[in-house]
Amino acid sequence: MRVLHLDLDAFFASVEQRDKPSLRGKPVIVGGLGxxxxxxxxxxxxxxxxxxxxMSMSEARSRCPHAAYLSGRFGVYRAVSAVVMARLRALSPxxxxxxLDEAFVDLAGRDGGVPSTADEARALASDLRSTIVxxxxxxxxxxxxxxxxMAKIASEQAKPDGLVVVEPGTELDVLHxxxxxxxxxxxPATAARLTRFGVKTVGDLARITESDLVDLLGEAxxxxxxxxxxxxxxxxxxxxxxxxSVSVEDTFDRDLTDPALLAxxxxxxAERVAARLVKAGLSGRTITLKxxxxxxxxxxxxxxxPAPTDDVRVLxxxxxxxxxxxxxxxxxxxxxxxxxxxxxWVQDDLFVADARPSRPEVADxxxxxxxxxxxxxxxxxxxxxxxxxxxxxxxxxxxxxxxVTVRFETASTPxxxxxxxxxxxxxxxxxxxxxxxxxxxxxx
DNA sequence: TCTGGGGTCCTAGGACCC
DNA sequence: TCTGGGGTCCTAGGACCC
Numbered sequence: 387m388r389v390l391h392l393d394l395d396a397f398f399a400s401v402e403q404r405d406k407p408s409l410r411g412k413p414v415i416v417g418g419l420g421x422x423x424x425x426x427x428x429x430x431x432x433x434x435x436x437x438x439x440x441m442s443m444s445e446a447r448s449r450c451p452h453a454a455y456l457s458g459r460f461g462v463y464r465a466v467s468a469v470v471m472a473r474l475r476a477l478s479p480x481x482x483x484x485x486l487d488e489a490f491v492d493l494a495g496r497d498g499g500v501p502s503t504a505d506e507a508r509a510l511a512s513d514l515r516s517t518i519v520x521x522x523x524x525x526x527x528x529x530x531x532x533x534x535x536m537a538k539i540a541s542e543q544a545k546p547d548g549l550v551v552v553e554p555g556t557e558l559d560v561l562h563x564x565x566x567x568x569x570x571x572x573x574p575a576t577a578a579r580l581t582r583f584g585v586k587t588v589g590d591l592a593r594i595t596e597s598d599l600v601d602l603l604g605e606a607x608x609x610x611x612x613x614x615x616x617x618x619x620x621x622x623x624x625x626x627x628x629x630x631s632v633s634v635e636d637t638f639d640r641d642l643t644d645p646a647l648l649a650x651x652x653x654x655x656a657e658r659v660a661a662r663l664v665k666a667g668l669s670g671r672t673i674t675l676k677x678x679x680x681x682x683x684x685x686x687x688x689x690x691x692p693a694p695t696d697d698v699r700v701l702x703x704x705x706x707x708x709x710x711x712x713x714x715x716x717x718x719x720x721x722x723x724x725x726x727x728x729x730x731w732v733q734d735d736l737f738v739a740d741a742r743p744s745r746p747e748v749a750d751x752x753x754x755x756x757x758x759x760x761x762x763x764x765x766x767x768x769x770x771x772x773x774x775x776x777x778x779x780x781x782x783x784x785x786x787x788x789x790v791t792v793r794f795e796t797a798s799t800p801x802x803x804x805x806x807x808x809x810x811x812x813x814x815x816x817x818x819x820x821x822x823x824x825x826x827x828x829x830x
Numbered sequence: 831t832c833t834g835g836g837g838t839c840c841t842a843g844g845a846c847c848c
Numbered sequence: 849t850c851t852g853g854g855g856t857c858c859t860a861g862g863a864c865c866c
Contacts, residue, residue, distance in 0.1 A: 417834080424834050426866095439866080444831045485836095485866045571839095573864045606840055607863085630838070637834060672858085682833070686860060722835085 387507045387551065388500040389623060390491040391529045391537035392474065392514070394467075395546040397487035398458055399429035401466055404523040413437070413453035415446055421639050422719075426458060430546060466522050473517055477510075482623045490534055492623035501530070507551045515549060533619035536560065539568060557617035562589030569614050576603065576611075591615040628728075632668065633676075634658045635722025641680045642718050652709050653702045655723040660698035663725060669694035669732040670725035673701060675708035678720035687711050694729045701725065771817035779817055 394400065398416040403409045413432035417425040423443035435450040446453070467486040474481045480492035493500050493510075501507040507530040518526045529540025531552035539560065540550040552560055566572045566580055566588060579602060585591050591599075592615040600608030613619065634655050642648055652675065663669055674688040687708040695701065705723045773779050 420834095421831055422834075424832095426834080440833080442832050442834095445833095447831095488866070571864070575863060604841070631836095633836070635835060674859095684861080688859060690858065720834090724837095 387504070387530050387532055387554065388492060388494045389531055389534055389537040390477075390493055390511060390514075391531075391534070391541040392470070392489055392491070392518075393527050393541045393545065394470065394487040395525045395527055396427055396429050396433075397466075397524065398427040398463055399432070400524040401459075401463055402454075402456055403429065405462070409454055413450050414456065415443075415450070415453045416456050416458045417443055417446070419443065419455060419457045422637050428453075466524065469522050470518055470526070473514065473521065477514060480623050480625050482625055482627070490537065490623045493530075504551045504553050508549065511549050511551070515547075532557070533617070534621050534623065535570070535614055535619040536617060538570065539564070542568070558589075558592075561615075561617050562587060562592060564588050566591055569611065571607065571611060571614070576607070579603070588615050629666075629668070630728060631724055631726035632659060632662050632666070632670070632728070633674070633722055633724030634662070635676060635720055635724075637678070637720045638718070643714065643716075645714065648714055648718060648721065649706050649709060651721055652706045652723060655721060656702035656705045657698050659723050659725055660696055660701050663696040667730055668728050669696035670729070671695075671727035672725065673704045673708070674722075674724040674726065675705050675712070676720070676722035676724065677709070677712045677714070677718060679714075680717035680719060682719070684720075685712055690727065694727065694732060696732050773815050773817045775813040 399414040402414050402416065403412075411431065412429075413435065414429040415425055415432050415437060416427045417423050421444075425437060425439055425441045425443060425446050427439060428437040428446070432446075432450050432453050435453075437446045437450050437453070443455070447455070463486055467483075471481060471483055471489060474489055474491050478491050478493055478495040480495035481489055482491075483489040501510055511528045511530050515526055515528055518524070525547040527541045527544040527546060528549050529537045529542070529544055529552070530550075531537040531540050532554055536552045536557055540552050543560075544550040561568075564587060566585060567577050569588060569591075572580070580586075580591065583594075583602070585594065591611065594612070594615075596609060596612040599612045602608060603611065636651070636655065642651075671692075671694045672688055672690045674686050677685045677687075679685070689704050689708060691700070691704075701723070709721075771779065772782055
């Protein structure tokens with residue numbers, strides 16, 4: 387019983403009820419209040435009416451018109467969460483937060499070590515729950531078990547405001563009667579597939595061979611679900627996990643079509659991403675533009691730079707250029723900009739067009755590094771304007787490993803063809819920066 | 831007035847390299 | 849002019865989680 391899982395009950399709604407006594411005992415729904423909002427958290431009083439997380443606000447309003455609807459105060463939630471996480475770290479230094487309201491704790495890192503009896507585990511978890519409600523005013527449900535899987539399932543069963551300890555040897559008794567959706571990694575699509583094969587419970591799943599499951603769900607998913615169905619779970623609780631991507635996105639109240647407006651929004655999203663990268667001391671190589679169209683189809687377009695950046699000009703340039711590859715004429719409901727391939731350093735000023743390679747020329751590079759040196763000398767990066775002796779003018783679409791991809795534009799047939807060159811192609815040279823258009827958002 | 835925003839992980843195909 | 853296989857990088861999409 388070395389893993390503890392804690393989950394704050396209806397967290398956002400509980401904080402609101404804590405801070406505003408008139409909301410206590412009443413249905414409270416926190417989420418987006420705009421025309422396209424969804425429910426983030428529903429209090430237990432609201433769940434009685436069938437209101438659930440991720441439900442559209444319009445549906446929530448029709449199910450529970452008398453509820454209090456709130457947009458949420460994330461600064462407050464973060465502060466409450468920090469108090470809770472501190473309490474957990476006081477228990478054991480090995481704490482893995484999953485979100486503001488949830489975390490695993492490895493009790494092996496605790497002073498007294500892993501609790502050896504169920505009674506000891508119960509006493510420990512019970513103290514923790516009291517401490518949390520006393521220090522934050524919100525209740526928590528806790529599960530204690532031998533693995534992450536079982537601890538999480540236990541806390542789910544403990545909800546709300548409860549405690550469940552899974553004793554060693556009883557795992558399959560707890561697990562096998564549950565519906566497959568109880569397993570982490572079984573969402574609507576996987577559940578539908580499995581149901582077609584007559585698999586409804588975790589016990590049913592456990593009777594399928596690993597190779598059949600791999601055939602059905604793919605290598606990684608099949609193997610992992612097979613193990614989980616047998617309560618085999620050796621995933622460690624990991625305190626420090628580095629982030630792999632940073633992104634921002636906005637859904638609009640109505641679909642947008644004006645290309646200049648869309649471009650200005652993308653530039654603004656890029657600014658927000660850049661600000662977050664800078665604040666976190668991160669930079670990234672791959673820039674992704676996400677577009678959700680009027681019919682909810684979602685597209686992504688990405689470009690990878692030769693080296694990481696956190697420069698707002700580069701991010702903005704590349705992201706707006708990626709938008710050119712998307713047909714937005716039918717209307718766009720969401721735009722997003724993300725950065726991945728993160729490092730905790732920035733290669734200074736390498737891609738700034740007007741401050742380009744005053745880079746030291748490296749002599750005597752070993753063969754394996756020649757390509758990288760070419761990258762640095764040329765400084766090709768997506769978004770940069772270029773001229774090619776044969777194909778005319780265009781802009782850099784992507785680059786990597788000794789090649790650079792260029793999209794050529796012509797006045798008559800935008801967008802023009804995409805062609806790939808060696809990074810050191812002498813026919814390919816940087817073009818002067820284009821005239822910056824005025825910001826349509828300023829006018830709007 | 832169906833369907834947010836922030837993430838993670840996986841797959842598959844093509845390019846490229848050995 | 850005949851056939852491979854493995855490995856990495858990149859892109860796009862999808863499932864899933866809170």
